[in-house]
Amino acid sequence: MNIHNKVTKPQIARYPVYLNYLTELASKGEIFISSPKISKDLGYSEEQIRKDLQVISKGKGKPFSGRKISTLIKDLEDFLGYNAKTNAIIIGVGHLGQAFLLYKGFAEYGLNIVGGFDNNINIINKEINQKKIYSIENIEEILPTLDVEIAILTVPSEIAQEIALKVVNSGIKAIWNFVPIHLDLPDDIVIENVNLASSLAILSHKLKG
Amino acid sequence: MNIHNKVTKPQIARYPVYLNYLTELASKGEIFISSPKISKDLGYSEEQIRKDLQVISKGKGKPFSGRKISTLIKDLEDFLGYNAKTNAIIIGVGHLGQAFLLYKGFAEYGLNIVGGFDNNINIINKEINQKKIYSIENIEEILPTLDVEIAILTVPSEIAQEIALKVVNSGIKAIWNFVPIHLDLPDDIVIENVNLASSLAILSHKLKG
């Protein structure tokens, strides 16, 4: 049974890549897909692809034809939760935070950004892309009223730990952290780090030997 | 010998975290650091920390005192190449591309963004943060003249593959890809993907079970 297959972190990271790829194929009128073809196009091994797709799809593949693309797309969207809307808030409306407020692509992932918090009086109480900016001083009063599940942290490093604690005190259980520091938070808080310094270090290492 | 220790990808990702942490400690006047203390503060295991630091540091730790912070900082900076400047270019000056042009933090990592390419006539030949925006139509003529090592790809998904090929044809060997698709490029091109859809999928999975 699929339920018994544990999903690994690298697998989860690959699912959006499959989904994007299959959606592209479907738009070109393709109906079926095989693991050798995916392997050739995405560079993953055939065995890995079969295992990945078995975990999230109820359907079975058929020799010769492979799997039906429309079924896979539906299963991937269900697994990734793209059909259920999740509200998020931007904490720190600097360059990156603004880019996220303006970005249209998050909606595709079921992510709905409802607003932002900042300490810049020039933007507080204004709107960016129809999303209101609140004063970060009032975060512990306002945030609990906003029905938000995920806080997207894009504040300067120096204040990130302090602000993260306030976010947690406001009842948020998940932090998508774009600040390149380690956050020290209670064990029940889910943190996903996007550390550009780490990513760049890996790129540089590959490039320079 | 350190040279014989292979460096793993997860290790490389951790080094910027250590560096940020140790720099913070140094600014508070701390002189020595032990692996139990780092473990407590950053959440990595003590054994992992010792192995990580052995790989990049010529020095040795001492029982009781630990390692000297200033030496570790220097070794980490050297390993990560933060003292050698690397030129980069933004391909696609949308919201995210602009945020990167304006971001001050890359300099700390030795990364110097020299300009951008876009197809928007409202910004072509203008400057953003003193960095010139060029027409993407001329990329194959202009990019080879700019002494750039890394292309930061922040274009819309639909054109990413096509533009990436042009970037490669301009002689670039490394692409830092922020577009959530798989790029199909020659084997000698180094690609590092920052896929927010993957990152969000991992966060959602941790949050929702």
Next chain:
DNA sequence: TAGATTGTTAATCGATTAACAATC
């Protein structure tokens, strides 16, 4: 000295790849 901390070697855990029988 005593013992906190180190560095190293062995064991375990996790993920990918290889091998191969089943099947349409």
Next chain:
DNA sequence: TAGATTGTTAATCGATTAACAATC
């Protein structure tokens, strides 16, 4: 039918953790 493709089980590879002797 023949054989391309599947799904599953075993083997390998990679990374982390455990165990422990060495040391200041």
